[in-house]
Amino acid sequence: MGAAPASRDVTSYGMGLAAPLALFFLLFFVAPLLQLLWLSLHNDTAGLHWGLGQYLHFLTDPFSLGVLGSTLLLGAEVTAVCLVLGFPIAWLYQRVGPKLQTIIILIVLLPLLTSVVVRTFAWIVILGRQGIINATLQSLGVIDTPLKLLYTQFGVVIALAQVQMPLMTLPLITALGRIDPNFDDASCSLGAGSWRTFFRIVLPLSLPGVIAGCTLTYAAAITAFITQSLIGGGQMLFMPMYLYQQASTLQNWPFASAISIIFLLAVLAVVSVFTTLGRMSRGYGGA
Amino acid sequence: MSGRKRTLEAISFELVMTVIAVIALVIIIAPSLVVLIVSFTSGFSLRFPPPGYSLRWYAELWNAWQLHFAAKNSLIVALWATGLSVALGVAAALAISRSRTLSARLLDSLFMSPLVLPALAFGLAALMLFSLVGLPVSPLTLVIGHTVVCVPYVVRNTVAALAQLEPTLLESSAVLGASRLYTFRRIVLPLIRPGIIAGAFIAFMSSFDNVPVSLFLRDAATDMLPIRMWQDLEGKLDVTIAALSGVLIIATVALVAVMERVTGLSRRLTN
Numbered sequence: 283m284g285a286a287p288a289s290r291d292v293t294s295y296g297m298g299l300a301a302p303l304a305l306f307f308l309l310f311f312v313a314p315l316l317q318l319l320w321l322s323l324h325n326d327t328a329g330l331h332w333g334l335g336q337y338l339h340f341l342t343d344p345f346s347l348g349v350l351g352s353t354l355l356l357g358a359e360v361t362a363v364c365l366v367l368g369f370p371i372a373w374l375y376q377r378v379g380p381k382l383q384t385i386i387i388l389i390v391l392l393p394l395l396t397s398v399v400v401r402t403f404a405w406i407v408i409l410g411r412q413g414i415i416n417a418t419l420q421s422l423g424v425i426d427t428p429l430k431l432l433y434t435q436f437g438v439v440i441a442l443a444q445v446q447m448p449l450m451t452l453p454l455i456t457a458l459g460r461i462d463p464n465f466d467d468a469s470c471s472l473g474a475g476s477w478r479t480f481f482r483i484v485l486p487l488s489l490p491g492v493i494a495g496c497t498l499t500y501a502a503a504i505t506a507f508i509t510q511s512l513i514g515g516g517q518m519l520f521m522p523m524y525l526y527q528q529a530s531t532l533q534n535w536p537f538a539s540a541i542s543i544i545f546l547l548a549v550l551a552v553v554s555v556f557t558t559l560g561r562m563s564r565g566y567g568g569a
Numbered sequence: 570m571s572g573r574k575r576t577l578e579a580i581s582f583e584l585v586m587t588v589i590a591v592i593a594l595v596i597i598i599a600p601s602l603v604v605l606i607v608s609f610t611s612g613f614s615l616r617f618p619p620p621g622y623s624l625r626w627y628a629e630l631w632n633a634w635q636l637h638f639a640a641k642n643s644l645i646v647a648l649w650a651t652g653l654s655v656a657l658g659v660a661a662a663l664a665i666s667r668s669r670t671l672s673a674r675l676l677d678s679l680f681m682s683p684l685v686l687p688a689l690a691f692g693l694a695a696l697m698l699f700s701l702v703g704l705p706v707s708p709l710t711l712v713i714g715h716t717v718v719c720v721p722y723v724v725r726n727t728v729a730a731l732a733q734l735e736p737t738l739l740e741s742s743a744v745l746g747a748s749r750l751y752t753f754r755r756i757v758l759p760l761i762r763p764g765i766i767a768g769a770f771i772a773f774m775s776s777f778d779n780v781p782v783s784l785f786l787r788d789a790a791t792d793m794l795p796i797r798m799w800q801d802l803e804g805k806l807d808v809t810i811a812a813l814s815g816v817l818i819i820a821t822v823a824l825v826a827v828m829e830r831v832t833g834l835s836r837r838l839t840n
Contacts, residue, residue, distance in 0.1 A: 297664050300665055370587070373590065399802070400818060511803075
């Protein structure tokens with residue numbers, strides 16, 4: 283439809299320019315995912331017998347459901363920690379001069395661009411038996427034997443929160459920057475205290491940023507294969523590693539496909555819940 | 570009285586927020602600093618603080634040919650994937666950025682979806698498709714897989730740069746008789762170049778660091794650096810990896826500093 287008018291309108295370009303990437307995605311993104319779906323709907327490895335066997339297996343197996351549950355829970359915990367720690371950073375960013383602003387942004391940005399393996403490795407050094415936390419506590423005489431921090435849920439959550447923090451903080455900084463500072467002053471001059479102003483004015487107005495940050499953090503945290511497996515160790519199993527074990531070690535591609543599809547749907551469900559909340563919050567913010 | 574209560578209240582709020590923010594910033598930056606310090610240890614363990622300081626593990630790195638091999642592969646794949654992402658992504662961004670049609674919005678969502686979908690699932694899917702059509706794992710399959718997950722960064726940053734472009738500039742150029750191609754080369758491209766470079770930079774870094782896609786699409790002949798490091802760390806805690814981490818951290822800081830100068834990277838990521 284847009285071809286004829288678009289060529290006359292000098293400010294826009296024809297949709298044809300998107301064709302190469304669209305074709306590329308069709309061949310190497312959409313087709314693989316469709317094949318994944320196709321294989322997951324078969325009961326045998328060769329893909330000869332249609333059926334919902336793989337899904338039934340997953341959904342009736344307490345072990346598999348447990349892995350899914352703990353993965354979704356992990357994402358929620360990491361997102362909550364990132365929000366609680368990330369919001370004050372964004373708040374501080376709006377209060378300081380341009381020089382400190384650049385420093386804060388660079389501190390937040392650097393980890394995002396540093397290799398995930400390196401960042402995870404750093405947490406092994408910190409949480410390990412001879413790591414900083416244990417060494418400090420032992421030299422202070424607080425503990426005699428090293429605490430077990432690595433290979434625990436606590437360790438995975440704190441390491442993942444640090445790894446994903448930029449994804450939460452950047453949208454929050456953007457959102458807080460868009461709030462008219464007059465709202466703050468108006469609220470205070472009308473007698474509301476700082477805490478009340480924060481929870482009644484600043485937080486609701488920044489909801490679009492909160493939701494954008496939560497979506498990115500959650501999606502990244504539950505798929506963070508490297509951090510989950512290195513900090514969590516062998517005892518804790520989350521969806522990405524479960525998928526990898528089934529596909530690579532056990533070569534059970536149909537079941538691995540079903541795990542992938544269930545995992546994809548879980549992520550999509552969470553993202554669409556957040557998106558709906560985001561749409562509602564925009565109405566709320568404007569009201 | 571009420572005035573004093575309010576100031577106390579205001580101070581408590583500012584104090585709590587500032588303290589949490591500083592703690593959060595320390596948590597963000599501390600791990601990189603710790604690795605940097607440990608990488609200069611003279612000992613054999615990852616003990617912190619190190620018993621003494623030396624460059625021995627960096628010297629050790631010089632001879633770690635497996636890591637060299639993996640680093641070279643990762644670099645080559647990242648360069649190709651970035652080049653392909655820029656070529657495909659910039660063209661697509663031009664097409665969808667100013668269009669309000671349904672197809673433009675659908676394409677936009679499609680091109681962005683690799684950012685939220687679990688990359689590991691895509692890696693497995695790509696491996697199954699390549700084996701179905703009889704394409705063995707090779708640098709080519711790696712480049713294709715990486716391009717899919719890296720192209721969103723190029724598209725997003727280019728679309729953002731195009732959104733800030735004044736349409737009147739293009740109209741003036743056209744009124745003055747410039748052809749579309751000439752206008753693109755002399756007006757549009759120079760103005761959106763920083764955005765393209767920023768997108769390409771992030772695409773390059775995320776390809777170089779990619780694990781989930783490489784995990785399925787590489788083999789022994791195409792070992793990739795993050796996977797080599799991961800497997801080394803699974804087996805034993807090697808101080809050589811700390812030295813390599815040191816090199817990667819310093820390289821990242823240097824690249825980010827350059828990019829900040831060239832493209833104003835930090836402004837781009839908060840707008």
